[in-house]
Amino acid sequence: MIKNRLQWLNTVVTEPYYLFHFLIFFSYLPFRLSSTSSLLSPHHLLRREIQALLAYSILAAVKMVREENWEGFIADTLFFGKVFLFLLALNVDHHLALWYILAFLVLYIIAEQPAFPELGTVNTLTPLQLETTLMEGNTSRYWLVEFRALCSSSCVRNSRIFPELSVTYSNKNLSFGMVDLGLFPNVAEQYGISLTGNLGLPTYILFENNVEVMRFPGVDLEGKVSHHLATKKYLSQHFALDLLLLEYVNGK
Known part of the structure; x- marks a missing residue:
């Protein structure tokens, strides 16, 4: 079990598809902290972020129970993550929301989700x-x-x-x-x-x-x-x- 988790973690770190998703999602933090022209007050923006995080966690938990394999679960959670990230970016700055649209569009063109690498006896x-x-x-x-x-x-x-x-x-x-x-x-x-x-x-x-x-x-x-x-x-x-x-x- 531990070996499988380490292999999965290594795949997430080394595969461009997962690595670029992680970098794009993580970029929200420096953009958020450095923004001085947020469309919402810091209090209201923080409340929106907490609501989005809770909703995302619930959806991810539901998908984890319903999905039969990791490939489907990851595809769904990344999609929901993109939606929530875009909605949060709209509350910070419209230009930031546009940047995320372009970033995910480029990622869609240059990288694809990798398939399960093993073939069994196929x-x-x-x-x-x-x-x-x-x-x-x-x-x-x-x-x-x-x-x-x-x-x-x-x-x-x-x-x-x-x-x-x-x-x-x-x-x-x-x-x-x-x-x-x-x-x-x-x-x-x-x-x-x-x-x-x-x-x-x-x-x-x-x-x-x-x-x-x-x-x-x-x-x-x-x-x-x-x-x-x-x-x-x-x-x-x-x-x-x-x-x-x-x-x-x-x-x-």
Whole structure:
């Protein structure tokens, strides 16, 4: 546990995405202390800051309980932090609020939230490797494949789920693979994955002997992507991973 926390702390310090967010948030203190033209009196401004801090803490606590992984929790808390920081800056100086808008816009352009770095037992596949693997038929009977693109925020938020599922359910009968649509966008059309607004990402497809048997999220007859929160519990139920694992154990 302590080792994981130290690794996470090291990531926060060294990753530009987190480091620049920290520097921008911290910059409020010197701006606030050096400002001599606040739109509110010091007493009223302090009260607003305390209210904002309490509201932010409550939202962060709620998100910590509801979110399944750190990537989603960090993304939400940073977003709320930006909103509260902008609102507080409006009470100090309109020019300061404008500066924060520009700073966060530049940060959005130059840095992206990093995905979960570990892959578990997931095999990173090119389209040719995926096709060859499914056609061979002498590997696993089932392949659960994640199609993702790390330019999609939803893929980054869910990047921890698939590796952790693979660690739990991977066996000789069920293998896990991942195809990066950021590198191979043409694969999306081949497998009927919608890239419009990144609404169809990440997409998970379960293959049995080179035949697709199930996918998430699903697409209806009108081509609309169904919406459901992707969690480890939901995906394991949707693809009946417990049943597949039980079949493998009983078939040994």
